[in-house]
Amino acid sequence: MTGWQAHEFTxxxxxxxxxxxxxxxxxxxxxxxxGLGCSHRYFLPFARRLAxxxxxxxxxxxxxxRTVGAPGALDVRGLSCALAEWLRATGRGKSVLVGNSGGxxxxxxxxxxxxxxxxxxxxxxxxxxxxxRSTLSQFxxxxxxxxxERATLGAVLARDYLDCGPRRFVATFxxxxxxxxxxxxxxxxxxxxVVRGACxxxxxxxxxxxxxxxxxxxxxxEVPGAGHTLNYSAPAELAAITRALLDR
Amino acid sequence: xxxRDSVVVITGASSGIGRATAVAFARKGAAVVLxxxxxEALEHAAQECENLGAxxxxxxxxVTDAAAVDELARQAVERFGRIDVWVNAxxxxxxxxxxxxxxxxxxxxxxxxxxxxxxxxxxxxxxxxEQGRGVLVNVSSVVGHVTQPYTHAYxxxxxxxxxxxxxxxxxxxxDGARGVDVCTxxxxxxxxxxxxxxxxxxxxKALAMPPVYSPERVAKTIVGVVRRPRREVVxxxxxxxxxxxxxxxxxxxxxxxxxQVDRSHLSRTEPAPATAGNLYAPRPGPGSxxxxxxxxxxxxxxxxxxxxxxxxxxxVLVRRRLR
Numbered sequence: 001m002t003g004w005q006a007h008e009f010t011x012x013x014x015x016x017x018x019x020x021x022x023x024x025x026x027x028x029x030x031x032x033x034x035g036l037g038c039s040h041r042y043f044l045p046f047a048r049r050l051a052x053x054x055x056x057x058x059x060x061x062x063x064x065x066r067t068v069g070a071p072g073a074l075d076v077r078g079l080s081c082a083l084a085e086w087l088r089a090t091g092r093g094k095s096v097l098v099g100n101s102g103g104x105x106x107x108x109x110x111x112x113x114x115x116x117x118x119x120x121x122x123x124x125x126x127x128x129x130x131x132x133r134s135t136l137s138q139f140x141x142x143x144x145x146x147x148x149e150r151a152t153l154g155a156v157l158a159r160d161y162l163d164c165g166p167r168r169f170v171a172t173f174x175x176x177x178x179x180x181x182x183x184x185x186x187x188x189x190x191x192x193x194v195v196r197g198a199c200x201x202x203x204x205x206x207x208x209x210x211x212x213x214x215x216x217x218x219x220x221x222e223v224p225g226a227g228h229t230l231n232y233s234a235p236a237e238l239a240a241i242t243r244a245l246l247d248r
Numbered sequence: 249x250x251x252r253d254s255v256v257v258i259t260g261a262s263s264g265i266g267r268a269t270a271v272a273f274a275r276k277g278a279a280v281v282l283x284x285x286x287x288e289a290l291e292h293a294a295q296e297c298e299n300l301g302a303x304x305x306x307x308x309x310x311v312t313d314a315a316a317v318d319e320l321a322r323q324a325v326e327r328f329g330r331i332d333v334w335v336n337a338x339x340x341x342x343x344x345x346x347x348x349x350x351x352x353x354x355x356x357x358x359x360x361x362x363x364x365x366x367x368x369x370x371x372x373x374x375x376x377x378e379q380g381r382g383v384l385v386n387v388s389s390v391v392g393h394v395t396q397p398y399t400h401a402y403x404x405x406x407x408x409x410x411x412x413x414x415x416x417x418x419x420x421x422x423d424g425a426r427g428v429d430v431c432t433x434x435x436x437x438x439x440x441x442x443x444x445x446x447x448x449x450x451x452x453k454a455l456a457m458p459p460v461y462s463p464e465r466v467a468k469t470i471v472g473v474v475r476r477p478r479r480e481v482v483x484x485x486x487x488x489x490x491x492x493x494x495x496x497x498x499x500x501x502x503x504x505x506x507x508q509v510d511r512s513h514l515s516r517t518e519p520a521p522a523t524a525g526n527l528y529a530p531r532p533g534p535g536s537x538x539x540x541x542x543x544x545x546x547x548x549x550x551x552x553x554x555x556x557x558x559x560x561x562x563x564v565l566v567r568r569r570l571r
Contacts, residue, residue: 195329198253198279198303222303223329224279225253230329236379237329244326 003044004058007066012089013082018066019090022047023055028246029092032058032231033083035101035127036176037169039065039160042153046098046231049239054096054246059086061106063172064164073171076179080109084117093117098242100124100231101202102176109179111187120245121192124238125200125228129207130182138177141201148199148227156232185214191248192218195241197226197234249383249474252277255328256474257320259311259368260338262289262530264440265387267296268463268537269335269470274302276471281324281331283309283317284338289535303328311338311364312356314371321371330379333474334372336365336409337387340527341402342447343454343514353447354401356527361405365412373416373428381427383474386413387466390436390487394494397506398450398514410434410480417479429477434491435466436484439541447525453518456541457508459486459550463537 004020011017020040023030030050032043040058047056061079063069074082083106087093096119099107104126111118132138146154161169192215196208205222212220221241226234256273260266262284270280274297282297282304284290290306297304305327309316324331339361342353365386376382391399392406413432420428439462443454461484469483482488494501 193326219326221327221329222279224255224303226329234329240325241329244322 003048004040010086010089012086013062014070015062015068017059017062017082017086019057019059019086021055021057023051023053025055027053027055029095030054030056030242030246031087031092031095031097032056033097033099033103033107034058034061034064035099035103035125036173037064037161037164038100038157039163041065041160042156042229042232043100045235046238049235050242053243057092059083063168065160066163069168073168073175075175076105076109077113079106080113083107083110084114087114087117094119096120096122096242096246098122098124098231098238099126100229101127102172105176105179105181108181108184108188111189112184115187115189118188118190120190120248121188122195122238122242122245123192123211124195124230125197125203126181126194126208126211127202128177128179128181129202129204131207133177135173135177138202142228144201145228148197148233149229150233153229153232182210182214185211185218186216188215188218190217191245193221193241193245194218195221195223195230195238197228197230198222198224199226200228202228249332249381249477251471251474254278254332254474255281255324255330256333256335257281257283257324257331257372258335258337259283259309259364261293262286263445263535264337264442264537264539265435265438265463265466266335266337267293267535268467269337271296271300271537272464272467272471273333274300274304277302278333279303279328281305281307281320281328283307283311283320284530285310286530286532286535288533289530292534311367312359314367317367317371321375325375331372331375331382332379333383333385334368334376335385335387335470336368338364339387339402339405339442340446340525341399341442342449342525342527343398344447344449345398346400348449349401349447353524353527357401358405361402362408362412365409369412369416376428377425380425382429383477384416384428384430385470385473386430386432387470388413388432388434390434390482390484390490392432392434393491394501394505396509396513398509413480431473431477432480433466433470433473434480434482434487436461436482436487436490438463438466438484439539439544441531441536441539443539443541445526445531447523447527448520449522450514451519451522453515453520455513455515456539457513458546459484460541460546462544462547464544465547
C-alpha cells in the first residue's frame with residue numbers, strides 16, 4: 001500500500017516514465033514535478049489533500065524515483081524535454097503544473113521550448129536564488145531548512161536519494177545551479193503562483209518576490225510557519241492555493 | 249492555539265479595536281489580513297503591522313456585501329494558504345432618540361453590525377471546519393448584556409452578536425467540529441474613534457462614557473481568547489461589574505444606565521449637528537486605533553487612585569491592630 005491509486009508507466013524520453021496517480025478520473029489534472037533527487041513519493045500528502053477535486057499525477061523524471069534513466073545525468077533542458085515528451089505521450093498538456101524546488105526550474109524551462117504544453121503553474125519554493133548561486137550556500141541553506149519540515153520527510157527523501165544515487169544527484173545539482181532561471185521567467189505566459197514557506201531559508205522572500213514580479217501573470221503566496229517542501233510539510237495550504245488557481 | 253505563524257483575518261481593521269487587534273497579532277508574529285472600507289486607513293494600518301515584521305494583506309471590503317466577504321476569505325487563502333483566526337470587529341453606531349433616527353440609518357447599523365458578522369462567519373467557518381481547527385472571534389460589547397438609551401440599533405446588534413456566537417457554538421458542537429471555537433469578546437467603553445465617527449441626531453456631542461479603557465487592552469483580550477478559547481470574555485473590569493449587576497438587579501441597572509448615559513455619554517454643554525457619520529461612507533484619512541479619550545491615562549489614574557485607597561485602608565487597619 002503506497003497510498004497512491006495507480007502507477008502508470010509511459011514510453012517517453014527513451015525510457016519508461018513512471019507516474020503515480022491519485023484522484024477522480026473526471027477531475028482536472030494536476031501534474032507534480034519533483035525537485036532535486038526527489039520523486040513522486042513526497043507529493044503524496046499534497047495529492048491526498050487535493051484528491052477530492054482533482055486528479056493528481058506525480059511524475060518521476062528520468063533517473064529519479066521509479067523511472068530508470070540513462071547512465072549520465074540530464075541537464076535542465078534534458079529534464080524539461082523528457083517532461084514535454086511525457087506530457088505529449090499522456091495527453092496531459094495544458095494541465096496545472098506544480099513544481100517543487102528544482103522542479104520549478106524544469107517547469108520554467110518547459111515554457112521556453114514547449115509553451116503549448118504549459119497550463120497554470122504553481123512554483124513551490126523556486127530555486128536557485130541568484131544571490132546565493134554556490135554549492136556551499138545552497139547546502140547550508142538546505143541544512144537550515146530541516147527544522148521547518150515534518151520529521152518523516154527525511155525518511156522519504158532517503159529512499160529517493162538512494163534511487164537517484166550520489167553521482168546523478170551532484171551532476172543534476174550542478175546543472176540546476178548553472179541554470180539562468182530568472183531570464184526564462186518571462187516566457188511563462190500562463191497564470192502562475194509562486195508559493196514560499198515563510199520560514200524557508202532556501203528561497204528567501206526577496207528572491208520569491210523577484211520571481212513573482214518577473215512572471216508576466218504571477219503573484220506571490222507565503223505560508224506562515226512553513227519551510228521549503230510545502231507539498232510534504234504544509235500540504236493543506238499548498239492544496240488550497242492550487243485549488244484557488246484551478247477555480248480561476 | 250498558537251498565535252505565532254497563524255493567519256488572522258480582521259474586519260474593521262482600519263480603526264479602533266480592529267486596528268489595535270491587527271497590530272497586536274502582528275506583534276505576536278501572525279500574518280494579518282486587514283479588511284475595511286477605507287483604503288487609505290487600511291494601508292496605514294498594514295504599514296504599522298509590517299513595521300513590526302509581520303506579513304500583511306489589505307482587502308477593501310464593505311462587510312454588508314456577502315460576496316465581497318467571501319472574496320476576502322478567498323484572497324486570504326490564496327495569499328497565505330489558510331485561515332486560522334477570523335475576527336469580526338466592523339461596527340457602526342448612531343446616537344438618536346428612537347423616533348428621530350432615520351429608518352434607513354437604523355437598518356444600516358443592523359446590516360453592518362449583525363449581517364456583517366453573519367457574512368464573516370459564513371465565509372470563515374467553511375475554511376476553519378475544513379482545517380479542523382480555528383477560532384472565530386466576534387466582538388460584541390458590554391451593551392450586549394446591558395441596555396442603553398439612544399443607541400437602540402447598536403445595542404440590539406450587540407445582543408444579536410452574542411446570540412449568533414452561542415448558536416454557532418451549539419451547531420459546531422452537534423456537528424462534532426471540536427477544534428473550531430467561537431468566542432465573544434465584550435469590551436466596555438474603549439478609547440476609539442467610534443464616538444467621533446458615529447451618526448448623531450441627539451443635538452448633543454457623543455462622548456466616551458467613563459471608565460474608558462485602551463483598545464490595546466481589548467486586543468490583548470482577543471489574542472488571549474485565541475490562545476485559550478472561552479465563550480465570552482469581558483474586556484475592562486467595570487464592564488464585568490455592570491454585567492453582573494444587570495443579572496442580579498436588572499431593574500436597578502436599567503435605571504442607573506439610563507441616567508449614566510444621559511449624564512456622561514452625551515455632552516450636556518457641547519452641541520453637535522445632525523449627521524449620518526460613517527454609516528454610508530468611511531471617514532477619509534489615515535485612521536487610528538485611538539479616539540483621543542485618553543484610555544491609557546485614565547486607566548493609569550484609576551489604578552493609582554485604587555492603589556492609594558488600598559494603601560490608605562491598609563494603614564488604617566494596621567494602626568487599629570497595633571493600638
